[in-house]
Amino acid sequence: MYIEYVEGGKHAARNAEIADTPDVFDDAGYLLNENDLIIDVDNIGKNLIEKIISMFNINTQIVWTNRGAHFYYKKPKGFKGSKKVCPLGFEVEYKHVKNTPHGVCIKQDGIMRTIQNEGFREDLPDFFFINRKLESLLGMDEGEGRNQALFQHRMKIHNLNQWQSIMRFINNHILATSLDEKEFQNIIRDKGNIGTTSNDPFEIAQDLIKRLKVHKFGGNLYTNDGQKFVSINDDDFIPIVTREVLGKPTRFIDEIIKQMKYQLFNKKTPENGWDIKLKNGILRSGKFYEVDYQEFTPYFINLKYEQNAVPVPIVDEYLDFLTDGDKLYKDLILESLAHILITDPDFKRSLAKFFIFVGGGGNGKGTLMTIIRKIIGAENCSSLSIEDMTKEQYFYSMQGKLVNLGDDIHDIPINHKQMKLLKNISTCDSVAIRQLFKQSLDVVMTTSLIFTSNHLLKSFEKSEAYKRRVDWLPMFGVPRKKDPKFISKLTTNEALEYWLKLIIEAYKRLYENGVFTECQKVQEFNKDYHETNNNCLAFLHDYDKHHFIGKRAPEAYGEYEVWAEENFGVDSAISSRIFQETLKKEFDLVVYPKKINGKTARVYMAKEEADAKEKQ
Known part of the structure; x- marks a missing residue:
């Protein structure tokens, strides 16, 4: 502002x-x-x-x-x-x-x-702020206590990451007259790292936090390995710390790590979400910035973005195979993968989607999941099924992940508890997570949800909210012959950079358009799915709203029950509540009291008429 x-x-x-x-x-x-x-x-x-x-x-x-x-x-x-x-x-x-x-x-x-x-x-870099009182050295000259002041300054800043570069800058540019090299070297001579030669875990932790660029996010410690920030859950974290305190017993090292956790505040997620670091820049708010990025972010993708990456024929052939050559469908699939790269909760909330790839066995769904893991990085992915997401001992593992890839979901209806979680995560609403033996926390997850299944899963809920949030993505391809090196060919470094180029193009497109590409094939497939999931929709196709106006709610529902049993079998009818909701959505009809032959009956009428009666 x-x-x-x-x-x-x-x-x-x-x-x-x-x-x-x-x-x-x-x-x-x-x-x-x-x-x-x-x-x-x-x-x-x-x-x-x-x-x-x-x-x-x-x-x-x-x-x-x-x-x-x-x-x-x-x-x-x-x-x-x-x-x-x-x-x-x-x-x-x-x-x-x-x-x-x-x-x-x-x-x-x-x-x-x-x-x-x-x-x-x-x-905020440490060369611009330290929580100690320092004396100004600007313009200080020989004969004004310059050397002593510079030495005292060195002792106060010795724990900073770049203290030697800072001292060099001061000597060359801040002092009125620089010390000669011999005097300067005498002052900055490293007399041993004060933090790591100490036997106090608190002091060592303070020193390592600065030198290893340790941060805390989501209750976990992260340190920089020279290219990216690795979590304490990563196998490399403890060895990085151990190298700094060689010879110390493991209990002592554990205490140092605990001290780090106690000393650091949790980093707050930026308002527009975390940047995603690539090998040659970052993704932020729908754009790629080519920059040598050193700031903390929990997300790193170990690939370069090459805007002019050479097309890899096997990648294009595979996308054609998945989509039956439909250009709009290819765009939609790439946008579903680009959805993974969106970390801004407000923008992701506006898209509000989760994805289920569906089709027979051996038609490329599992291959696609493997490719996603290769592109995004296994450390940025979780692998929970819809069922396991509702189990708190597993759900915590999704925190801080870019995507959850639930492969080969079983043919079991999605219950209300599962549906609530799917909707909450897809709209980046606050959800409770709990690490084992710890108190639960409310967090906003921006994790994308992608599943595969050989079956069209029924759901207990038939609401419009579910319809808006789910995209069933059918795999149209029929495999011809198996190539044992097929995945390897799709995930060479050249192929992965081409994949990333296509996905980032889709990422930019999502930000520009604010919606997913519409594909008629997918829309028709989803329409058919929801009619199967809620067979009341198929029943209503045979009528217009006038057929139901004036009928009592039990009478109309009874007609539907008979139809459902004849066409789908016993107990195939949806509940009367969902039947009423469907009539309201499809025909804008509501149940309202009306006098019939001198008696009050609750019958279906146009919502507009019911609203007018309310005002009388």
């Missing part, structure tokens, strides 16, 4: 106008939200600011001001502060919604300030 500033000024007038864009104002400020933290740097030259950006690989949003720059970061939980000397040796100002409620200047005299990396918010 943006607020109008006074003409030529950097502050808002009382009761100033607010808008979604600065375009409507000549002078405007950006209104900070609860997650924004701005570092205002204005007491060093812009050339030095550019050196900081280059030396420390800063990719967050930067707005250049008249005197310096504003660096936009994610505000850490519980952050407080206004002005302070940062580890780089000079004073900065911290602006957040509490101390800057009227925003920061972003436009003056009709001209927008220069913005780099617009929309990006990195985590």
Whole structure:
């Protein structure tokens, strides 16, 4: 949001106008939200600011001001502060919604300030903030206690990830006169890592949190392995920690990991969902950004996105096989896979879908699930059936996953408990999860749900909500001959990059259109399924609404019961409640009291007529 500033000024007038864009104002400020933290740097030259950006690989949003720059970061939980000397040796100002409620200047005299990396918010780096009191080193010269001050500064920041680079920057650019190399090396000489030579698990945990970039999300610890963040549930996490404290007993290492858990706050999911890191950039809000991304995200896909990836014929042939060559159906299948890449709960809620691929055995459904795992990464997938999702000992495993791939679902009707969970997850509603021996938590899951089945599953619920949320995706292909290397050919590195290209194109298309591609084949298949699932729909095809108007509810339902038994067998009729709901949906009829031969009877009438009677 943006607020109008006074003409030529950097502050808002009382009761100033607010808008979604600065375009409507000549002078405007950006209104900070609860997650924004701005570092205002204005007491060093812009050339030095550019050196900081280059030396420390800063990719967050930067707005250049008249005197310096504003660096936009994610505000850490519980952050407080206004002005302070940062580890780089000079004073900065911290602006957040509490101390800057009227925003920061972003436009003056009709001209927008220069913005780099617009929309990006990195985590607050430790070279801009440390929870210790530091003395300014800016302009300090020989004869002013420079060497002693620099040494004291070194001792205060020795636990930071890049403390040596910070010290080098201070010596070269912040001090009035730099130390010669011999003096400088004497000050920064590593006298042993204070954290890891300690026998105090608390101190070691503090040190490792900084050096290993440890974060906590969803109650689990994550550390950076140089390419991605790996969870404590990953086999690599404990060895990474153990390497840092070689020779320590396992109980001591377990205590260090516990200390990390106790010291760290859970990271809050960003409002628009987590970025998904690829080998050459990130996916965010329907777009791909080519950037060397170092910020925390629990999601990593070990592939490059190549916009001009060369088509791989076997991939196109396989998609033709699945869809019987229907272009719209291919688009829909790719969009169902692209749905996995959407982590924004609001946007995913608007799509509100889960998918069931259905068809006979050996027609490519299982192969598709294997391909998805190869593309997305097994660590980003869970594998629960619809039945197992309702069991709390299994359900917890879905937390933090991009997709649940439930393969070969048994021919058992979907009951009410299962249906509720399917609907809640597909609409990103809050659900309760519980880890073994722990209290339950309410979380919003953005996990996509994809299942395969050889059968059309009946459901206890026949509602419109279910119809809107499920997409039954029939596999039309009939296998000719088996190729034992078929999956290997579909999942070579070239094939996977081509798959990813197609899926990201579908991902962008979903964000542009806001809906899935409509395919007549799939629509007709789903219509037939719902008529089978709710045979009342087939019964109503033989009538129009006038057949039911004036009939008592039991009389109309009795006609349907006889028809259902004759056509589908004993006990095949749906309940009278669902029958009434179906009549309301199909014909806009409701049951309402009406006088017949001097007696009141509850009969079907047009909803419009019933509403008019209510008003009388």
